[in-house]
Amino acid sequence: xxxxxxxxxxxxxxxxxxxxxxxxxxxxxxxxxxxxxxxxxxxxxxxxxxxxxxxxxxxxxxxxxxxxxxxxxxxxxxxxxxxxxxxxxxxxxxxxxxxxxxxxxxxxxxxxxxxxxxxxxxxxxxxxxxxxxxxxxxxxxxxxxxxxxxxxxxxxxxxxxxxxxxxxxxxxxxxxxxxxxxxxxxxxxxxxxxxxxxxxxxxxxxxxxxxxxxxxxxxxxxxxxxxxxxxxxxxxxxxxxxxxxxxxxxxxxxxxxxxxxxxxxxxxxxxxxxxxxxxxxxxxxxxxxxxxxxxxxxxxxxxxxxxxxxxxxxxxxxxxxxxxxxxxxx
Numbered sequence: 001x002x003x004x005x006x007x008x009x010x011x012x013x014x015x016x017x018x019x020x021x022x023x024x025x026x027x028x029x030x031x032x033x034x035x036x037x038x039x040x041x042x043x044x045x046x047x048x049x050x051x052x053x054x055x056x057x058x059x060x061x062x063x064x065x066x067x068x069x070x071x072x073x074x075x076x077x078x079x080x081x082x083x084x085x086x087x088x089x090x091x092x093x094x095x096x097x098x099x100x101x102x103x104x105x106x107x108x109x110x111x112x113x114x115x116x117x118x119x120x121x122x123x124x125x126x127x128x129x130x131x132x133x134x135x136x137x138x139x140x141x142x143x144x145x146x147x148x149x150x151x152x153x154x155x156x157x158x159x160x161x162x163x164x165x166x167x168x169x170x171x172x173x174x175x176x177x178x179x180x181x182x183x184x185x186x187x188x189x190x191x192x193x194x195x196x197x198x199x200x201x202x203x204x205x206x207x208x209x210x211x212x213x214x215x216x217x218x219x220x221x222x223x224x225x226x227x228x229x230x231x232x233x234x235x236x237x238x239x240x241x242x243x244x245x246x247x248x249x250x251x252x253x254x255x256x257x258x259x260x261x262x263x264x265x266x267x268x269x270x271x272x273x274x275x276x277x278x279x280x281x282x283x284x285x286x287x288x289x290x291x292x293x294x295x296x297x298x299x300x301x302x303x304x305x306x307x308x309x310x311x312x313x314x315x316x317x318x319x320x321x322x323x324x325x326x327x328x329x330x
Contacts, residue, residue: 005214017047017050045071047212049069052072056220088306094106102114129142143224148237168227168232169233171224210239240269
């Protein structure tokens with residue numbers, strides 16, 4: 001599924017991948033310093049999220065992400081400072097410091113609130129896609145992301161079935177990192193192909209290399225073109241790997257070996273894409289290193305600035321709970 005990209009687009013992919021990794025690294029550091037309660041990394045998912053984010057049309061499309069999607073929300077226009085406001089639970093956070101780590105939202109950018117309930121965003125996404133179809137808002141699609149573990153949930157099946165019946169403009173993007181926390185894919189499904197499940201619902205499933213941002217971009221963009229043409233949903237399965245623990249509260253050494261992780265490191269999408277761009281003459285090694293240093297500086301400066309922002313006031317505890325003014329139930 002080859003697709004020509006401009007130099008600027010290739011550089012954008014590289015920058016977004018480096019930014020995602022830098023933000024993840026900073027989150028783990030902040031947790032170990034006792035400054036944030038928990039961190040959730042997406043190291044190994046950079047190519048999937050940068051590629052899908054490039055295919056997302058800002059100002060038109062809607063994103064219904066899941067909790068391991070720091071990279072894609074940034075690639076779709078979410079503000080870096082707001083990522084850290086969420087992590088630090090500051091009063092300036094878009095949710096007022098109320099949501100757990102990575103559960104961001106930005107209505108103005110088409111980024112829906114993230115739910116901790118596995119696969120719940122899938123039914124939300126098809127509802128949004130149904131609304132777009134009902135209002136005849138053409139050239140707008142919904143991008144719904146999830147891990148392969150979500151495909152074992154009933155809500156996922158209900159969502160894809162509803163989308164298929166009504167030929168909704170929605171792209172289902174499965175970031176298959178092979179581990180649903182501590183449960184390997186082999187213990188979840190007899191057929192390890194998520195993409196093949198689409199056939200049972202009567203629409204197309206595409207499997208792509210989730211370590212290749214260009215391949216992911218091509219698949220998601222093709223699915224978008226099909227959706228706006230009225231041809232219904234597409235299920236894109238991007239196979240990748242989670243190199244770190246599920247969160248900083250998890251010890252992945254209890255359920256997988258060091259050898260397995262080391263073997264997967266050979267596919268690390270960041271150095272792999274760096275090498276590709278250098279070989280193609282898109283960027284030099286020095287230019288990539290300058291980009292990395294610039295991103296590190298921006299991430300550190302943003303972290304320092306957000307850390308100094310105020311915490312939510314105690315008296316605001318019961319606000320933003322109900323649509324109208326309401327106190328506690330006691």
